[in-house]
Amino acid sequence: MFQINCLNPISKVGLDRLTADYKVTDNMNDAEGVLVRSASMHEMDLPENLLAVARAGAGVNNIPLDKCAKKGIVVFNTPGANANGVKELVIAGMLLAARDVVGGIEWVKASKDNADIAKAAEKEKKKFAGTEVMGKKLGVIGLGAIGVKVANTAVSLGMEVYGYDPYVSVNAAWNLSRSVKHVMNVEEIYADCDYITIHVPLLDSTKGMINKEAISKMKDGVVLLNFARDLLANEADVLEALQSGKVARYVSDFPNPTTAGQPGCIVIPHLGASTEESEDNCAKMAVEEMMDYLENGNIRNSVNYPACDMGVCSQAGRIAIFHKNITNMLNQFTAVIGEKNINISDMTNKSRGEVAYTMLDIESAATQDLVEALQKIDGVFRVRVVK
Numbered sequence: 001m002f003q004i005n006c007l008n009p010i011s012k013v014g015l016d017r018l019t020a021d022y023k024v025t026d027n028m029n030d031a032e033g034v035l036v037r038s039a040s041m042h043e044m045d046l047p048e049n050l051l052a053v054a055r056a057g058a059g060v061n062n063i064p065l066d067k068c069a070k071k072g073i074v075v076f077n078t079p080g081a082n083a084n085g086v087k088e089l090v091i092a093g094m095l096l097a098a099r100d101v102v103g104g105i106e107w108v109k110a111s112k113d114n115a116d117i118a119k120a121a122e123k124e125k126k127k128f129a130g131t132e133v134m135g136k137k138l139g140v141i142g143l144g145a146i147g148v149k150v151a152n153t154a155v156s157l158g159m160e161v162y163g164y165d166p167y168v169s170v171n172a173a174w175n176l177s178r179s180v181k182h183v184m185n186v187e188e189i190y191a192d193c194d195y196i197t198i199h200v201p202l203l204d205s206t207k208g209m210i211n212k213e214a215i216s217k218m219k220d221g222v223v224l225l226n227f228a229r230d231l232l233a234n235e236a237d238v239l240e241a242l243q244s245g246k247v248a249r250y251v252s253d254f255p256n257p258t259t260a261g262q263p264g265c266i267v268i269p270h271l272g273a274s275t276e277e278s279e280d281n282c283a284k285m286a287v288e289e290m291m292d293y294l295e296n297g298n299i300r301n302s303v304n305y306p307a308c309d310m311g312v313c314s315q316a317g318r319i320a321i322f323h324k325n326i327t328n329m330l331n332q333f334t335a336v337i338g339e340k341n342i343n344i345s346d347m348t349n350k351s352r353g354e355v356a357y358t359m360l361d362i363e364s365a366a367t368q369d370l371v372e373a374l375q376k377i378d379g380v381f382r383v384r385v386v387k
């Protein structure tokens, strides 16, 4: 029986996939698996029995990935599962910014007791007028699951779309409309675009990328859309640029004390992935990835360990070893197993950066003695008996 703890509400469609071998527990300390959305895990103590964390969503900046890797805890996410939900809100954000739709709606609310509201509206509406997005230039920074969808939809709205992603995947490139102009230098986007939207992960290398210097290279009156993470922008710099008129509007999905209620900011309460469809898709994918890992040791869509798939184990035993990606590890594993007179019938070894994962199917069940001997090898983080 595996115990699963949910740190955020997770869609029932996903949880319903858990079989009788699983129990949902309220206590994280009992859990072998954790399902999470945006709850921050950085300050949490990670229980010794915890094997996996599945993020029902894309961004994993709320999870201590390296700390988990060194404890042999596999962290998963659900690539693309909420991308359409975010794309639709980005398009809505762009249209909200093209005219002063929010200001207009607020005016109507404030005028609700005016019996002559219809006539007053015809007089006032010029204050809220704007431009159309057709024919305007949109720059998309980050052409992953969301960026590609946003770029393609903007093409169909008649926009001229520029895309920038130095690490674009083959799959993303295949899915990108041929009308999107691929730029090699983000500064081309800064110089030319009327709207700029960012869809990159929050990493040390991307933090604060939309700052004073970047903004100074942008067109006057640019609209910035941030549905990725607030810390990607230096929002104090953005506010200054809003005040000077350099930036016309800042649309963000991440409320915080800096931008909430500020003139020129349209701030949405992190609703990008909050659709029934996205929540169901993410939960299903997260639960399935976690189950395949807990039951079979297979790793798919991990963000801190390499992918590994050995199907369902048909042998007497299966062991998974989490270790440093250094020389001579496999020799030591096979030697220890050989000394116990156990035959290895199948084996996979994969690495990712500084860590590696080795899975071995063995012809007799793993003993405590064997596990301890493997655990003692220098560079091993964790030994898990899968079967």
Ligand SMILES: NC(=O)C1=CN([C@@H]2O[C@H](COP(=O)(O)OP(=O)(O)OC[C@H]3O[C@@H](n4cnc5c(N)ncnc54)[C@H](O)[C@@H]3O)[C@@H](O)[C@H]2O)C=CC1
Residues within 6 Å of the ligand: 057, 058, 059, 060, 079, 080, 082, 083, 086, 141, 142, 143, 144, 145, 146, 147, 164, 165, 166, 167, 168, 169, 172, 199, 200, 201, 202, 205, 206, 227, 228, 229, 253, 270, 271, 272, 273, 274
């Ligand atoms: N508002 C919301 O509710 C949601 C927000 N997000 C945020 O959006 C981000 C992107 O999500 P996805 O598109 O699903 O992720 P993804 O992993 O499919 O795409 C990210 C892309 O950014 C690119 N990239 C990385 N560094 C870059 C750089 N310096 N310059 C340009 N491109 C760079 C990568 O090559 C990749 O193609 C997530 O990391 C998350 O922070 C994701 C889902 C929901």
Ligand SMILES: O=C(O)C(=O)COP(=O)(O)O
Residues within 6 Å of the ligand: 037, 038, 039, 056, 057, 058, 059, 060, 082, 270, 272, 273, 274
């Ligand atoms: O998937 C992401 O990165 C998101 O930002 C969505 O977050 P949420 O699951 O709505 O808390």
